[in-house]
Amino acid sequence: MKYIILPILLVLTGCGSLPSDMMLMGDSMLDVAPKGDVDVRYPEWRKAPQISTAGVQGPMGQQRTTSYDSLQSFLLKNGVDYEVLPGNHVMVKLKDTIKFETGSSKVSSDSSYWLGMMGNYLSRDPGIDIVIDGHADSTGSPNFNDGLSLRRAKQVKQTLIKNNVAMDSIFTRGYGEYVPACTNKTTAGKACNRRVEVLFVVSNN
Template structure:
């Protein structure tokens, strides 16, 4: 008889403990259980860790940081037109492009002045990466234009480096004649396509 009584007592005491636990969590355990992987990683259910941010989001949902606010103020104060691109990061593309003469990768005097101003600012902004895209018109062989577009991007990079912008924050790409902004059928269109475009990628913190 004793052999049956002891397991019965243990079983009843276990049920009593289970009732106490259910009372502690409430009537519906599904409301208390973790709802996602995030809840499992952070077991204080219902208490999400606070991520420090400005709380202001861009039109595409990106988190706007102090680096972005500083960049925006600089561009607006200096009359530089720009657009905010969609994506997970804040990416600011300048609408003004750096123009070049036909067959040349030499930065013009006007563009050099503008790049000096931009470089002086960017040298103080470690949270901003610069992407420089070189382009060419359709004059000449495609292989020549590929090389020319890279030389134009490199010329702009060198101008920024001369203003103490960090080398590891600058990235260059050459697109040759394959991404025209205007028609190559007119003289004005070709002049439009001999260009370098500048894009800023702003750090998330």
């Protein structure tokens, strides 16, 4: 008889240790079971951490953040044509380039106005880095054009800094005459190659 009573006592003792709130919920364990995957992974908070993104993905699966949404709206509002490049980050390349006279790194008045407008916007969004690529045509020696292309990029950087864009968010590169966008055999082609290209790298946060 004692072999039968002992298991019954153990069962009754175990039931007495159940939390009182569980007893109040009724007989069904479904009342206290996790309601979904989130409850299992985040039992204390009952909700997953929120990721601040726009919920849209780029060509390589990049998350397009609120900074991207804001940048896109700004470019569209001002009629600036652009393309989104593949990569681990959202990279927005402007199709319009900044043009220069032969042998010069001086930013034209038209480009200065445009850069001023762009700088005012960028100074308010720390989630965007700016990459400035300088180029030259084939006039002059390759060594001269290497330096000229970098001076052009740095001049554009200085124009943005004057409009309160953070210095450490701007990166410059010079490609000399080695990455032409057009032919160097015509006057129009050389004018096309005397340029600075602007690329925005948008933070994933």
